Amino acid sequence: MEELYILQREVGRGSYGVVFEGREKGAHGERVAIKRLPCSSPECIQLYLQELWVMRTTAQSHPNVIALHSCLAQTGPNTLQLLKPGRLPLDLVESALKGTVPAGQKHNTKSTNSNLPRSRKRPAEQSVAEAIPRRCSALWLVMEYCEGGDLNNYILSQPPDTERNHSVIEQLSSAMAFLHGLGIVHRDLKPDNVLVQLSKMGPVIKVADFGLSKMTERLIEGDNTRPAFSSTCGSDFYMAPEVWAGRNYTSQADIFSLGVLFWAVLERITFLEDGCTHEQLGAYFVRGRWLTPLGEALSQNPALQLVIPMKGRRAPPLPPPPNAAVCTLLLHMLASDPDARPSAHQLEGSLRHALRQG
Numbered sequence: 001m002e003e004l005y006i007l008q009r010e011v012g013r014g015s016y017g018v019v020f021e022g023r024e025k026g027a028h029g030e031r032v033a034i035k036r037l038p039c040s041s042p043e044c045i046q047l048y049l050q051e052l053w054v055m056r057t058t059a060q061s062h063p064n065v066i067a068l069h070s071c072l073a074q075t076g077p078n079t080l081q082l083l084k085p086g087r088l089p090l091d092l093v094e095s096a097l098k099g100t101v102p103a104g105q106k107h108n109t110k111s112t113n114s115n116l117p118r119s120r121k122r123p124a125e126q127s128v129a130e131a132i133p134r135r136c137s138a139l140w141l142v143m144e145y146c147e148g149g150d151l152n153n154y155i156l157s158q159p160p161d162t163e164r165n166h167s168v169i170e171q172l173s174s175a176m177a178f179l180h181g182l183g184i185v186h187r188d189l190k191p192d193n194v195l196v197q198l199s200k201m202g203p204v205i206k207v208a209d210f211g212l213s214k215m216t217e218r219l220i221e222g223d224n225t226r227p228a229f230s231s232t233c234g235s236d237f238y239m240a241p242e243v244w245a246g247r248n249y250t251s252q253a254d255i256f257s258l259g260v261l262f263w264a265v266l267e268r269i270t271f272l273e274d275g276c277t278h279e280q281l282g283a284y285f286v287r288g289r290w291l292t293p294l295g296e297a298l299s300q301n302p303a304l305q306l307v308i309p310m311k312g313r314r315a316p317p318l319p320p321p322p323n324a325a326v327c328t329l330l331l332h333m334l335a336s337d338p339d340a341r342p343s344a345h346q347l348e349g350s351l352r353h354a355l356r357q358g
């Protein structure tokens with residue numbers, strides 16, 4: 001690590017690993033975020049490999065999708081090996097496929113892959129061992145740094161600003177069209193997974209955290225036969241009705257999550273999760289004193305009429321309500337029927353058009 005990057009400070013911790021701020025070595029070394037992911041169970045290894053796979057696919061080719069600079073495999077207490085593009089640590093792939101963690105994986109052992117002394121290895125074995133890192137105890141993902149934090153922190157730490165909100169949602173719709181165009185379904189879109197870089201021109205939005213994402217065949221525009229998934233995943237307030245209902249769902253579940261996010265950003269709608277002290281962006285349905293996630297409410301009653309802009313219950317400062325064209329588009333994105341929602345590609349055009357309606 002120290003040959004390539006300098007670790008500077010811890011930025012935060014997620015459910016799986018720790019994120020550090022760092023810098024590339026050299027006089028003009030770029031600021032980077034370095035995420036250390038310990039490989040302690042087959043389940044988490046599978047998530048890391050999915051994340052790595054997607055980040056390698058998107059590489060650095062869209063301004064609103066987080067860019068991966070490199071990935072390193074930790075093969076000893078102080079040994080990191082740069083993974084070549086397209087290469088994965090074989091033992092991690094085995095772990096994810098077999099559902100087991102090889103003995104010794106949970107510890108940073110100094111042992112090599114075989115009990116044989118190096119000199120007794122057959123040449124072919126040796127070359128494979130050198131080409132593919134063995135006994136990988138952690139993956140280190142090096143990506144672009146987002147000094148603005150996540151979308152919750154960014155939006156809620158500043159006074160409402162309609163122009164900025166419009167820019168945020170346009171960038172998100174552009175990222176979604178790009179990802180779905182590549183056949184990537186995110187499956188966990190929410191403000192915590194959207195990071196922000198600060199530039200003189202305003203915020204630059206970066207869709208991140210691809211641990212739950214799935215790669216499918218490229219989605220062809222106009223072809224409604226989208227690959228379907230069944231495992232329930234996502235975050236309560238952002239999950240689509242079909243995911244709540246435990247039915248098969250497609251990439252259109254991402255459009256619903258994006259609809260919740262857009263509505264919350266545009267109207268600055270927030271909620272407090274049990275046990276949390278900080279507000280989070282997210283739209284919901286109000287039942288008496290209870291807030292029900294939109295997807296849950298719609299899964300119970302698909303005919304439920306959402307009211308956009310939202311009425312009452314919110315404290316200032318508030319941005320002005322979205323225009324009628326934007327409200328109609330939000331209602332389409334939040335339709336109970338996934339096929340009634342616009343595709344990511346349609347959304348990009350419709351949003352641009354609706355925002356221009358003044």
Ligand SMILES: Nc1ncnc2c1ncn2[C@@H]1O[C@H](COP(=O)(O)OP(=O)(O)OP(=O)(O)O)[C@@H](O)[C@H]1O
Binds near residue numbers: 011015035
């Ligand atoms: N590229 C980045 N630049 C700046 N900060 C980052 C970057 N990536 C992650 N972070 C911050 O590091 C912290 C941990 O992020 P991480 O992605 O590991 O977990 P999370 O998304 O918060 O939680 P979980 O993984 O449980 O969903 C968060 O505060 C996140 O905003």
